[in-house]
Amino acid sequence: MNIQQNIRVAVDAIVFGYSRRQLHVLLIRQKFGLLKDRWALVGGFVQDHEPLSEAVQRELREEAGISVDYLEQLYTFGDDVHRDPRMRVVSVAYFALVHTEKYQLIADSDAEDARWFPIDELPPLAFDHARIIQTAYRRLQGKLSYQPIGFDLLPEHFPFSDLENLYCTILNTEIDRRNFRKKMLSFGILEETEHSAIQKSGRPGKLFKFNSLKYNDLKEKGFVFEIKFA
Template sequence: MVEFKSVNEFRLKGGKYFMPCISIDCVIFGFHAGQLKVLLLTIANYSSCGLPAGFIYKEEHIDASAKRILLERTGLSDIFLQQFYIFGDPKRCDENITKAVFEKAGITAPADNWLLQRFLTIGYYALVDFEKVNAKPDYFSETCEWYDIDNLPPLAMDHAQIVQKALLTLRTHLRYEPVGYNLLPAKFTMPELQSLYETILGQKLDRRNFQRKMLSYGILKKLKEQRKGVAHKAPYLYSFDLRKYHKALEEGFQSAW
């Protein structure tokens, strides 16, 4: 990796080290208080929000790039990442954003500057435990904040489309693969797991059918503990059997939702 002396040096000379016209955008999902949330950055010198994004070094694997970009842009590490789509609309890049940032930073960039070119972007989505995340903005950003997926601010370029595609992909994966380990605390109740699934799918699920289906997969361990401090009958706590969970991630479920 290259250590740039300043943000301006990165903007002017970064094209020498990164793959031309290819970027990575990351949709980071978290779950809190019955809401699916997305982590967004406020672009410095532009006052608009966008996804954590970055570029691929010429000798770097794209999966390694996605992990590095998340670490550099948000401080997050060791989280689940899934590549889901390539966005290649010729009009997806808005060079006016880059020009405005250059202008506010006092940079005079040539017309063929690498950041002013058309970019294809590879989408990744990440699933994280909201309670464990302490994301911080980098020097390209003013803030790094969670937003409810149903109440997102206006996003730069095609980032709103990327978020929606990530959500549709997550919903598809949810029907064939386990989801929850990266979004819930280590111990959770069956109603909490059902609430997560309902929030992602955007629909209500029958309680008995949901519990029967989830238990049939063999990925849950029922604990002897019960959730305390609830108004009604205290529900039992569950945890994921990680060996079976990861096997299901690799092989998928035998029957979908």
């Protein structure tokens, strides 16, 4: 058993955040090499005895100083043999979401040259990272409708209008406010808190909280989260 191979294994993370009514992606600046001054996804080579998912978490810590709230494997990019012009690299891409609070934290921290970019204002990207982000974006759009992952992009407590706006923005669609609220509340996975949002103008909305225990409980009993739009 002496297979020789000259292929490297890397991981990349597409981290989404949501703030000021926009979906953002976390990018870092390449500091050296061929692609200096290009922006790229957080990522790097996997260590010999390191599980893939740990490699991603390590890179997120090292390069951007964050831990994420939701992480799942997205896709492995390895059909284009020259996606990295320097050598054959197969990259396992991960899809991640962070709560808005943490989002703020990183945006401030610039120990590393990391920044959030609105999804529709991305700078020129290294390698095939633009394509990877498109794949991740479609996954996010798809999942939003049948898994309660939108909550991982909001703070723990949020007004209903933020949730609604998140869906409108990411799915790029109009939603009937009344029907959306009715449906969302009918699941019984949101709790109304006593607090209200602080707003510039208009009537303050009550803050809600996603009850993940309740959700898991219902899910075990066969409940499926599903939200669609006209």
